[in-house]
Structures are given as C-alpha cells and as structure tokens.
Amino acid sequence: MTKDGGRQDKKAQQYGVTPQSTDFNDWYNEVVKKADLADNSPVAGAMVVRPYGSALWENIVRWLDTRFKATGHESLIFPTLIPMGFITKEADHVEGFAPELFTVSKIGTEELAEPYVMRPTSETIIGHMWAGWLNSYRDLPFLHYQWGSVFRAELRTKAFLRTSEFFWHEGHTAHADEQEARAEVRQQLDLYHEFCRDVLALPVVRGEKTASERFAGAVATYSIEGMMRDGKALQSGTSHYLGQNFSRAFDVKFQTREQKEEYAHTTSWAISSRIIGAIIMTHGDDFGLIMPPRIAPIQVVVIPVGRKDNFDQMVEEGERLAAELRAQGLRVKVDKRDGVTNGFKYNDWELKGVPVRIELGPRDLEAGVVVVKNRHSDEKETLGRAEAVAGMAARLDGIHDWLLARATDFMLSHTLTADDYGTFRQAIEDGNWVRAHHCGQPECEKAIKDDTKATARNVPLDDAEFFAEKDSGPCVRCGGPGAYDKRVMFGRQY
Amino acid sequence: MTKDGGRQDKKAQQYGVTPQSTDFNDWYNEVVKKADLADNSPVAGAMVVRPYGSALWENIVRWLDTRFKATGHESLIFPTLIPMGFITKEADHVEGFAPELFTVSKIGTEELAEPYVMRPTSETIIGHMWAGWLNSYRDLPFLHYQWGSVFRAELRTKAFLRTSEFFWHEGHTAHADEQEARAEVRQQLDLYHEFCRDVLALPVVRGEKTASERFAGAVATYSIEGMMRDGKALQSGTSHYLGQNFSRAFDVKFQTREQKEEYAHTTSWAISSRIIGAIIMTHGDDFGLIMPPRIAPIQVVVIPVGRKDNFDQMVEEGERLAAELRAQGLRVKVDKRDGVTNGFKYNDWELKGVPVRIELGPRDLEAGVVVVKNRHSDEKETLGRAEAVAGMAARLDGIHDWLLARATDFMLSHTLTADDYGTFRQAIEDGNWVRAHHCGQPECEKAIKDDTKATARNVPLDDAEFFAEKDSGPCVRCGGPGAYDKRVMFGRQY
Numbered sequence: 001m002t003k004d005g006g007r008q009d010k011k012a013q014q015y016g017v018t019p020q021s022t023d024f025n026d027w028y029n030e031v032v033k034k035a036d037l038a039d040n041s042p043v044a045g046a047m048v049v050r051p052y053g054s055a056l057w058e059n060i061v062r063w064l065d066t067r068f069k070a071t072g073h074e075s076l077i078f079p080t081l082i083p084m085g086f087i088t089k090e091a092d093h094v095e096g097f098a099p100e101l102f103t104v105s106k107i108g109t110e111e112l113a114e115p116y117v118m119r120p121t122s123e124t125i126i127g128h129m130w131a132g133w134l135n136s137y138r139d140l141p142f143l144h145y146q147w148g149s150v151f152r153a154e155l156r157t158k159a160f161l162r163t164s165e166f167f168w169h170e171g172h173t174a175h176a177d178e179q180e181a182r183a184e185v186r187q188q189l190d191l192y193h194e195f196c197r198d199v200l201a202l203p204v205v206r207g208e209k210t211a212s213e214r215f216a217g218a219v220a221t222y223s224i225e226g227m228m229r230d231g232k233a234l235q236s237g238t239s240h241y242l243g244q245n246f247s248r249a250f251d252v253k254f255q256t257r258e259q260k261e262e263y264a265h266t267t268s269w270a271i272s273s274r275i276i277g278a279i280i281m282t283h284g285d286d287f288g289l290i291m292p293p294r295i296a297p298i299q300v301v302v303i304p305v306g307r308k309d310n311f312d313q314m315v316e317e318g319e320r321l322a323a324e325l326r327a328q329g330l331r332v333k334v335d336k337r338d339g340v341t342n343g344f345k346y347n348d349w350e351l352k353g354v355p356v357r358i359e360l361g362p363r364d365l366e367a368g369v370v371v372v373k374n375r376h377s378d379e380k381e382t383l384g385r386a387e388a389v390a391g392m393a394a395r396l397d398g399i400h401d402w403l404l405a406r407a408t409d410f411m412l413s414h415t416l417t418a419d420d421y422g423t424f425r426q427a428i429e430d431g432n433w434v435r436a437h438h439c440g441q442p443e444c445e446k447a448i449k450d451d452t453k454a455t456a457r458n459v460p461l462d463d464a465e466f467f468a469e470k471d472s473g474p475c476v477r478c479g480g481p482g483a484y485d486k487r488v489m490f491g492r493q494y
Numbered sequence: 495m496t497k498d499g500g501r502q503d504k505k506a507q508q509y510g511v512t513p514q515s516t517d518f519n520d521w522y523n524e525v526v527k528k529a530d531l532a533d534n535s536p537v538a539g540a541m542v543v544r545p546y547g548s549a550l551w552e553n554i555v556r557w558l559d560t561r562f563k564a565t566g567h568e569s570l571i572f573p574t575l576i577p578m579g580f581i582t583k584e585a586d587h588v589e590g591f592a593p594e595l596f597t598v599s600k601i602g603t604e605e606l607a608e609p610y611v612m613r614p615t616s617e618t619i620i621g622h623m624w625a626g627w628l629n630s631y632r633d634l635p636f637l638h639y640q641w642g643s644v645f646r647a648e649l650r651t652k653a654f655l656r657t658s659e660f661f662w663h664e665g666h667t668a669h670a671d672e673q674e675a676r677a678e679v680r681q682q683l684d685l686y687h688e689f690c691r692d693v694l695a696l697p698v699v700r701g702e703k704t705a706s707e708r709f710a711g712a713v714a715t716y717s718i719e720g721m722m723r724d725g726k727a728l729q730s731g732t733s734h735y736l737g738q739n740f741s742r743a744f745d746v747k748f749q750t751r752e753q754k755e756e757y758a759h760t761t762s763w764a765i766s767s768r769i770i771g772a773i774i775m776t777h778g779d780d781f782g783l784i785m786p787p788r789i790a791p792i793q794v795v796v797i798p799v800g801r802k803d804n805f806d807q808m809v810e811e812g813e814r815l816a817a818e819l820r821a822q823g824l825r826v827k828v829d830k831r832d833g834v835t836n837g838f839k840y841n842d843w844e845l846k847g848v849p850v851r852i853e854l855g856p857r858d859l860e861a862g863v864v865v866v867k868n869r870h871s872d873e874k875e876t877l878g879r880a881e882a883v884a885g886m887a888a889r890l891d892g893i894h895d896w897l898l899a900r901a902t903d904f905m906l907s908h909t910l911t912a913d914d915y916g917t918f919r920q921a922i923e924d925g926n927w928v929r930a931h932h933c934g935q936p937e938c939e940k941a942i943k944d945d946t947k948a949t950a951r952n953v954p955l956d957d958a959e960f961f962a963e964k965d966s967g968p969c970v971r972c973g974g975p976g977a978y979d980k981r982v983m984f985g986r987q988y
Contacts, residue, residue: 041572041619044601048571048572049570051569054571055569074549076542076544077661079540080645081537083537101601105599105600106596107538107658108594108595110647118574125536132533149574164601
C-alpha cells in the first residue's frame with residue numbers, strides 16, 4: 001500500500017477547499033460550487049442545480065418514488081399557484097406561511113383582483129380538490145403525492161439548505177379514521193428513517209416535535225433529525241398528522257359506512273432537496289464530498305494512467321473494465337480527459353466524493369492488477385484485476401457501513417445529557433446536542449432559544465434507534481415538571 | 495366470438511360520453527374528466543392531473559429521459575423565476591412572450607423594484623448561466639435539459655392542450671459551430687418523430703416552420719405535426735436552431751481552438767404535456783380513450799367475473815393470471831371492486847382506454863380458457879389461458895400497429911392538395927389539411943389565416959415520412975412565385 005501522491009499535486013492544490021475546522025460555512029459553499037453540485041442564480045434566493053447535483057437528486061427521487069408506489073401511493077400534479085384566499089382558510093397555516101409568500105398579482109396585462117401565491121406547500125389546494133372527489137368511505141384512503149418545487153422567501157440563503165425555491169415530494173393522504181391516518185404518518189416516517197440509514201448512510205433520530213415546532217396547522221409533527229459535522233442538527237424529513245383541521249377548512253367530508261357525515265383525517269409528509277445538504281455535511285471532509293455509495297451518481301471512477309504513446313490504449317482498457325463493472329449494475333465513469341494531470345483528476349474526483357477510484361496504468365495492465373482507492377481512506381491497494389471487479393459491490397457496501405458507523409459515532413459522541421442549565425448552555429456552546437428534561441411550555445422553549453440558539457429538535461419515539469430511554473425529571477431551565485416521558489433533544493439547527 | 499354485452503349495460507350508459515361527431519370539444523372534455531386524466535382547478539387556466547393522467551405522463555417522461563441521457567444529455571434544475579430584465583434582452587423573444595407573462599412583484603412583505611416572471615421558457619436564464627460556465631471550446635458542447643412547469647397566460651383553456659401552466663422538458667444545447675448545432679436540432683426532431691410513431695402510434699409530419707410560425711428568437715424552427723380526429727393539426731414537438739441570437743444577448747462566448755473569441759451556436763427543443771392531448775384526440779373513439787399500448791399506464795385489465803359465492807376465488811385466479819403477465823414486464827391491473835356490475839367495469843376500462851381486457855369467470859376457469867377483448871374491437875375471443883398469456887406481448891404490438899395504421903389512413907385521407915384558392919378554402923372548411931404552394935410572404939400567410947383560420951403548419955423535410963415530394967408552383971392565394979421546393983402543409987390547429 002502506498003500513499004496517495006495525487007493529494008500533493010500542485011494543480012490540485014488550486015482545486016482545494018477551506019478546511020472544515022477553519023470555516024465550516026466556507027467549506028460547504030466551496031464544496032457545493034467546486035464539486036459542480038449547484039451554482040448561484042440571478043434569482044434572489046434560488047440556486048441552479050448542475051448535472052452532478054441533478055443526478056444525485058434524480059437517484060433520490062427514483063428510490064423514494066418506487067417505495068411510495070409500492071405502498072399504494074399515487075402521484076398527481078397540482079398547480080404551482082394557489083389562490084391567496086386558500087392560504088388564509090386554515091388559521092395557523094396562514095400565520096406560519098404569510099411572511100414567506102411569493103405573490104403573483106399580474107397575468108399577461110391583467111392585474112388580478114385576487115392575487116395568487118406560489119405554493120409554499122399544497123395542503124390547501126389539495127384539500128379543495130379532495131372535497132370535490134370524496135363522497136363515500138369507499139373512496140378512501142386517498143394516498144397522493146407530488147414531486148415539484150415550492151417557494152418560501154429566505155433572507156439568508158444557502159444552496160440546498162435554505163433556498164427560496166426548493167424541490168421535494170409532498171405526500172398528502174386522507175383517511176376514514178384517526179388510527180389509519182396515524183399509521184400512515186408513522187409508516188412514512190419509518191420509510192424516511194430507512195432511506196437515510198440504509199441508502200444515504202445517515203443516522204437520524206425519529207421523534208415527535210414539541211408544540212412550538214409543529215408544522216403550521218398540524219396536530220402532531222414527527223421528524224428525523226441528523227447531526228452535521230459542525231454539531232448542528234438538520235431536520236431531514238417530516239411527517240404530519242393534520243387531524244381534521246384542513247378537512248374542516250376545505251370541507252373534505254364523506255359518508256361513513258354507517259351513513260353519517262364525517263370529516264376525513266389527513267396527513268402530509270416530505271423530504272426535500274435539503275437532504276443533499278445533509279449528505280454533504282454528514283459525510284464530507286477536508287478534501288470535499290464523500291458520496292454514500294448507494295445513491296452516488298458515480299460509484300466508481302476509472303482513471304487510465306498513460307502517457308502520450310499509450311493513453312488511448314489505457315482508455316480502451318479502462319472502458320473494458322468499466323463495462324465489466326456496469327454489467328453488475330454499478331454506475332461507473334471513465335475519465336478520458338487529456339490535458340490535465342492524473343493528480344488533478346484524482347483530486348477532482350475526491351472533491352466530488354466518488355466512493356472508489358481505480359487507476360489503470362500500462363505496468364498494472366501487464367501485471368494483471370489495478371490500483372484501488374476508497375475515497376475515505378488514504379491508502380491505495382494493488383489488487384488482481386478480476387478480484388477488484390468481483391469484490392466491487394461488497395467494497396461499496398463496506399464503504400456504506402463505514403460512513404454510517406463514522407456518522408453514528410460522531411453523533412453519539414456529540415450528544416450530552418444535562419440536568420442543570422449551566423451544563424446545558426455550555427454543551428450547546430461547545431457544539432453538541434443536549435438531551436434534557438423540559439416542561440413543554442412554549443415560552444420556556446423560546447427563552448432557551450433566545451439564550452442559546454438551540455431549539456427542541458424532537459422527543460425521540462419509544463422505538464427510536466437512538467435516545468429512546470424513558471426518563472423523567474424537572475425542566476432543565478425553569479425547574480417546572482417535565483412534560484415528556486423522555487429527555488428532549490436540543491440543538492442548534494440548520 | 496360474441497358481442498360485448500357490457501356496452502349495453504344500463505349503469506354504463508350513465509358513464510357514456512358525447513359522441514365525437516356530435517361535439518368533438520364536449521367529447522374531449524368529458525373523456526378527460528370521466529377517464530380521471532385531469533380535473534379543473536381553482537387556479538384560472540391550470541389543471542390538476544389525476545393519478546391516471548400522471549401515470550401516463552410519467553411513462554412519457556421516463557422514455558424520453560432515458561433517450562436524452564443515452565445521447566449524452568445532462569439534466570439540470572434552473573429556477574422557476576426569471577428576472578423580468580432577462581426576457582427583454584432578446585428583442586423577438588420579449589415580443590413573443592410579453593403578453594403571456596405571470597409577474598411576481600412581491601416576496602414576503604417586500605415589494606420588488608424589479609419584478610420576476612414565472613418562466614415561459616428558459617433560454618434567457620440558461621444563457622445567463624452558460625456565460626459564466628463557458629470558457630473554451632473544450633467545454634462544449636453543453637447538452638442540457640430540464641423537466642418542469644412553464645407558465646403562459648391562456649384565455650381559453652383546455653386540459654393538456656392549452657393550460658396556463660404546462661409540463662415539459664426543455665432541451666438547451668450550445669455548440670462550437672453551426673453544423674454541430676443544426677445536427678443536434680435534427681437529431682432531437684428525429685427522436686420526437688420516433689417516439690410519436692413507435693411508442694405513441696402517432697403519425698407525424700416532420701417539417702420546417704415558415705418565418706411567421708418560428709419560435710420567438712429562433713433562426714429556424716422545426717416541428718412534428720399530427721392530425722386529430724376532427725381534422726385539426728396539433729404541433730406535437732418543436733426543435734429550434736437559435737443561431738447566435740441568444741448567445742449574443744447573454745454573452746455566451748468561448749475561445750476557439752484557434753484562440754479566437756466566438757459566440758456559441760445554441761438550440762432548444764421540447765415536447766410538452768400537449769402530447770397527451772394528441773394521444774386522446776388521435777386514438778379516442780365514442781367509447782372514450784384508446785391508450786397506445788407501449789405507453790399505457792395499464793396495458794391489460796383483468797376482470798374477475800364471479801358471483802357472491804365465488805368472487806373471492808375469481809379475484810385470486812385473476813391475480814394469478816396478472817402475475818404471469820407482469821412477469822413478462824407488462825402493466826396489469828385486476829379490478830377487484832365489488833358493488834359495481836361487470837358491465838360497469840367493462841365500460842369504465844373502455845372509457846379509460848386500456849388496450850386489452852381479460853374476463854375470467856368460473857366456467858372459463860373450469861374449461862381452462864379466458865375471454866379476451868381488444869379495446870378497439872367489438873369482438874370477444876375465447877382463448878386457452880396459456881395461449882392468451884403467451885400471446886399478450888404480440889397482441890399489444892398488433893394493437894400498436896392497428897392504431898398507427900388507422901391514424902395514418904385518417905391523416906392521408908384528410909390531406910388534399912389545392913392549386914386554386916377556391917378549392918383550398920373549401921378543403922379547409924371541410925376539415926382537411928391542404929398541401930399548396932405558397933409565396934412565403936408573412937402578409938399572405940396572415941391573409942389566409944384571417945380568411946380560413948388555417949395556418950402554415952410546416953414545410954415537410956426532404957426525408958419526411960409524408961408529403962416530402964419536391965414540387966413547385968405559384969402561390970395558391972396570391973399567385974406570386976412559390977418560395978419553397980415543396981407544397982406547404984396548411985391546416986387549422988390546436
């Protein structure tokens with residue numbers, strides 16, 4: 001095993017990014033741009049997603065979409081615009097979204113008497129449509145979702161994390177009773193958890209939001225929360241039980257089996273393009289991105305290492321190797337660029353986080369070997385060509401496990417418990433999550449937030465993978481009686 | 495073979511639609527709604543696409559997307575909004591789109607000094623981004639596309655055909671020279687032609703638009719035109735050579751191999767959700783839709799025909815049959831609804847245009863047979879169960895061929911030639927396309943349009959499948975010299 005010379009390449013240095021420890025924010029912005037994930041746009045608060053970022057998003061969409069369909073959900077396409085009057089129908093909803101709305105007040109040359117808003121979320125217009133489609137309990141459940149953009153004004157924007165336009169699916173379902181609706185809410189939350197853990201290698205905490213952190217108009221909001229490498233939390237997906245709030249506002253009612261009239265129980269749930277931010281900030285390091293292998297746009301990059309007189313031959317051999325890997329269903333790229341050094345290529349693909357690199361040179365070819373390097377490791381391995389090909393799927397699984405374990409260790413070692421407010425404050429200040437008892441009063445949560453910038457991320461579920469132990473005690477800040485049967489997870493957040 | 499009793503079913507009559515010959519427009523609107531393709535929305539000019547319509551659109555997206563990627567195109571995601579100032583940079587472009595724009599003048603509580611528009615198409619913002627990404631000829635070509643919604647005000651709206659918000663891909667490419675750009679334009683036009691003919695069973699005429707019908711800002715616009723069953727034309731896809739018009743407006747330039755500065759040659763191309771309108775109006779009949787089998791969301795519907803005491807068993811047998819068909823990669827639905835008659839089900843799936851129906855009853859089961867009916871035929875066939883399963887893929891291909899042949903016959907028999915204006919007017923009035931010589935003067939084209947409502951659809955290409963014969967003669971209206979080496983295709987249009 002040899003050290004990776006490419007990292008010392010001069011040209012590559014120009015390609016480098018600010019170390020995470022120097023400035024995590026700069027690191028993030030530089031990685032997004034230099035790895036060709038996204039670029040700033042001339043539209044305030046909106047980004048342009050470039051091909052590498054778009055390919056990542058497409059993989060995310062495909063995995064989730066397949067699973068939604070497998071559990072009987074159907075896609076629909078609702079308008080991007082919503083009549084302003086709809087937003088104001090559900091009282092909490094308008095309070096939550098009014099400050100963020102994009103208003104369309106002119107179409108062609110016509111000034112509109114009632115303006116439209118660009119959807120911040122679609123509960124209202126979907127409720128309106130459901131009212132027309134729903135007659136009997138036989139029509140239920142409605143298991144609907146759509147993929148698309150939503151629009152919420154953001155003052156300080158950051159690619160993927162906070163953009164005025166972002167991309168998501170929004171799931172919307174309607175059920176005959178509360179029990180079935182709550183089961184749906186939980187099923188989707190669990191799906192998100194599975195997706196994060198088993199596909200993205202992201203450990204996340206499943207829990208219920210406190211009242212202050214609920215979705216505008218929900219009876220109960222559940223979230224998955226992940227920890228970024230600066231210790232902040234990122235809410236990575238949400239699932240809401242909306243009770244009959246939107247049904248009452250939009251008259252979504254049906255005749256029950258017993259011939260009574262009843263309002264439907266509805267849910268909504270979403271994962272957005274923020275999840276790309278979570279991937280970047282959970283797995284990335286000072287060399288750039290590390291793409292979790294099961295979602296990576298490119299899983300293996302093959303670098304033909306030749307000189308002028310044999311470069312074409314090496315490219316050909318590289319393509320042959322790539323074809324064998326592709327035959328296993330792997331996503332493989334051969335870097336055929338000339339005019340850039342091998343070191344430049346190594347660093348470029350490390351920056352882009354491709355999980356495995358294979359170098360193939362004339363002497364390797366002769367010896368029947370290839371040089372293999374995992375993105376997260378400093379070491380190169382020289383392997384028999386056939387062995388490298390045959391072991392690639394297992395290698396990628398190993399990288400997945402390594403990433404998940406590293407992220408889990410990081411999260412656990414940066415999550416403390418506190419029973420007094422001094423310890424709490426300091427632990428937050430030091431960049432940790434803190435598990436603490438809380439009285440559940442919104443004013444007390446607000447006081448903590450104003451003081452420490454930390455918010456209640458969620459209260460872990462009984463069967464959450466992390467932090468689920470039952471426990472009780474007085475509120476860490478005000479000393480009032482604890483409101484939950486567990487410690488609440490607090491942290492600063494994106 | 496027996497006649498289809500279902501069509502006489504009383505309950506089904508309530509489900510019927512206005513015959514095409516009575517009112518084609520009513521027929522269309524009723525089919526769209528009753529087949530659950532789309533519904534009206536509370537947003538002026540916008541529709542809601544329901545699950546059956548969305549599944550059709552997803553199949554269209556998947557086929558095209560795979561082909562775009564196979565020829566090296568990369569997807570990106572650009573913002574939905576465009577600064578108003580961008581639209582005005584290309585003179586023809588603003589003239590074309592200004593009357594149709596959706597204006598956003600307020601975000602949150604902030605009134606914008608410069609408003610945004612919701613994209614009517616994205617040449618301008620893409621040009622702006624390209625200017626930042628393009629340096630050298632080595633960076634070219636850019637082969638980009640995005641899927642999304644666009645927004646153009648429509649006064650008289652009609653689901654899929656004319657909606658203020660519609661869905662499409664827009665392809666945008668930039669090249670180092672005109673020849674390569676024109677080859678791209680042609681490649682994508684040919685792909686659209688292949689998609690229409692070989693997947694949607696739609697015969698279309700490939701040709702170049704006259705100057706009056708060009709895309710706003712294009713040097714040359716090519717289209718595929720299909721004939722609907724009322725004799726009108728539907729422009730089903732377009733591909734534009736934009737020359738250096740947008741490059742100059744947005745400063746998209748690069749250093750050539752010879753170290754000179756040069757503007758890129760750009761193209762754009764699109765198929766939109768209108769294509770669903772083309773499918774409906776080319777293949778549908780008085781019983782409803784006929785879905786072309788290769789794109790149909792459901793290719794085969796299995797109807798278990800049982801009574802109370804054996805319905806569950808028939809459903810089970812139906813699922814078994816469906817599983818065997820699905821194992822061939824076919825999209826199959828088993829209609830398990832109880833509480834509706836078999837006749838109702840037959841009519842419901844005929845309305846929805848499912849290409850093949852299989853009925854499975856207890857006596858069929860005993861005899862080892864099933865009853866098979868093609869959507870477009872009145873006849874039922876009783877076939878051995880194994881034979882029906884084994885022959886299903888070939889049956890679907892046969893239905894594709896039948897649909898394409900029927901549509902081609904219809905188009906050819908409703909396309910006349912005219913060498914004098916009286917014949918021309920009458921042929922248009924009778925609901926035909928007319929092939930005629932034309933002087934190429936925009937004023938003369940406008941006079942024809944004002945008089946007959948017919949426009950120049952396109953001038954067929956030399957290797958178009960239809961109407962490509964070279965021919966010359968004086969203008970059918972003004973007698974001036976013919977401007978093209980072929981007859982121009984005129985018709986009324988959607």
